[in-house]
Amino acid sequence: DTGVSQDPRHKITKRGQNVTFRCDPISEHNRLYWYRQTLGQGPEFLTYFQNEAQLEKSRLLSDRFSAERPKGSFSTLEIQRTEQGDSAMYLCASSLAGGPEQFFGPGTRLTVL
Amino acid sequence: AQSVTQLDSHVSVSEGTPVLLRCNYSSSYSPSLFWYVQHPNKGLQLLLKYTSAATLVKGINGFEAEFKKSETSFHLTKPSAHMSDAAEYFCVVSGASGTYKYIFGTGTRLKVLA
Numbered sequence: 001d002t003g004v005s006q007d008p009r010h011k012i013t014k015r016g017q018n019v020t021f022r023c024d025p026i027s028e029h030n031r032l033y034w035y036r037q038t039l040g041q042g043p044e045f046l047t048y049f050q051n052e053a054q055l056e057k058s059r060l061l062s063d064r065f066s067a068e069r070p071k072g073s074f075s076t077l078e079i080q081r082t083e084q085g086d087s088a089m090y091l092c093a094s095s096l097a098g099g100p101e102q103f104f105g106p107g108t109r110l111t112v113l
Numbered sequence: 114a115q116s117v118t119q120l121d122s123h124v125s126v127s128e129g130t131p132v133l134l135r136c137n138y139s140s141s142y143s144p145s146l147f148w149y150v151q152h153p154n155k156g157l158q159l160l161l162k163y164t165s166a167a168t169l170v171k172g173i174n175g176f177e178a179e180f181k182k183s184e185t186s187f188h189l190t191k192p193s194a195h196m197s198d199a200a201e202y203f204c205v206v207s208g209a210s211g212t213y214k215y216i217f218g219t220g221t222r223l224k225v226l227a
Contacts, residue, residue: 101147
């Protein structure tokens with residue numbers, strides 16, 4: 001399968017701990033997006049990369065959140081000092097630059113106790 | 114600015130009857146529009162997309178949608194519902210210059226009754 005993959009699929013952590021998620025996009029895709037989906041809501045845009053450059057960040061992305069894509073391939077999303085309000089599904093998607101269609105991974109479900 | 118409104122949070126239909134899920138959009142740009150389906154504990158699956166070609170778009174599993182610029186609508190239809198269609202459906206607008214980030218609606222949960 002050469003789709004978008006995310007790891008881990010589920011993460012349970014205690015409030016105040018740091019967590020890191022990984023996303024592996026489709027190999028030839030140079031754009032990578034992160035979204036967050038809370039229960040009963042549609043996904044909301046967090047940030048996106050073109051190659052290794054982070055080109056836009058949502059105001060939803062507080063200072064506790066950081067995302068990287070160091071070699072323009074996989075990406076990581078780190079949340080420091082997690083809060084219960086961070087509990088959500090974190091979705092990653094990738095696309096070709098200039099093309100509107102994004103391909104989504106299965107998501108990482110975060111539960112903060 | 115771009116936005117999308119899904120007019121119904123829940124829709125119930127009987128198996129074999131038509132499905133209509135409504136979506137209105139707002140966009141300062143020429144938009145791309147999508148419908149995605151999300152089954153429980155599954156990822157988002159693309160049903161169909163409109164990217165400024167034909168206004169009537171056919172997708173997978175018998176779904177189709179019509180882009181109506183004058184009404185700023187992109188409603189999703191299917192002639193005959195199947196039990197397996199029960200899921201959450203999201204209307205998405207994209208096309209903000211350069212970014213192509215997705216703006217999702219709040220979703221419509223489709224229930225199919227036997």
